Amino acid sequence: MLDEERLQRNKKWLEDERARLKSELDCMSPAMDEQERPGYGTHLADSASQVFEQTKNLAVCQHLRRTLEEVNRALEKMDKGIYRVCDRCHGPVDPARLKALPYATLCKACQERLEVVTRPRRKR
Numbered sequence: 856m857l858d859e860e861r862l863q864r865n866k867k868w869l870e871d872e873r874a875r876l877k878s879e880l881d882c883m884s885p886a887m888d889e890q891e892r893p894g895y896g897t898h899l900a901d902s903a904s905q906v907f908e909q910t911k912n913l914a915v916c917q918h919l920r921r922t923l924e925e926v927n928r929a930l931e932k933m934d935k936g937i938y939r940v941c942d943r944c945h946g947p948v949d950p951a952r953l954k955a956l957p958y959a960t961l962c963k964a965c966q967e968r969l970e971v972v973t974r975p976r977r978k979r
């Protein structure tokens with residue numbers, strides 16, 4: 856069982872994580888806007904590395920955003936009192952899993968099924 860104390864601790868962790876992710880996204884966005892302004896691409900020699908940087912930032916940004924969504928979802932589920940319920944099969948999420956990954960919104964079986972779909976060639 857996931858006791859009340861652990862739940863509160865997870866909530867605190869999620870709130871901290873949400874603040875951290877938001878601030879990271881905030882400092883990333885202005886830099887990205889700048890790269891999209893007109894004039895970009897006029898220096899051909901710099902383009903390749905610029906595109907590389909942009910792609911890298913975008914990937915990091917997307918990852919941060921996705922994590923933020925998961926954190927938000929977990930907090931929303933806490934509010935509704937369904938934090939321990941899997942989003943997909945509505946079965947219970949293993950408390951040990953929530954302990955290790957406070958923003959887990961799926962049970963282990965559903966998560967694994969999802970990963971097989973999105974990452975078909977994952978190496979073991």
Ligand SMILES: [Zn+2]
Binds near residue numbers: 941944945963964
């Ligand atoms: Zn499930």
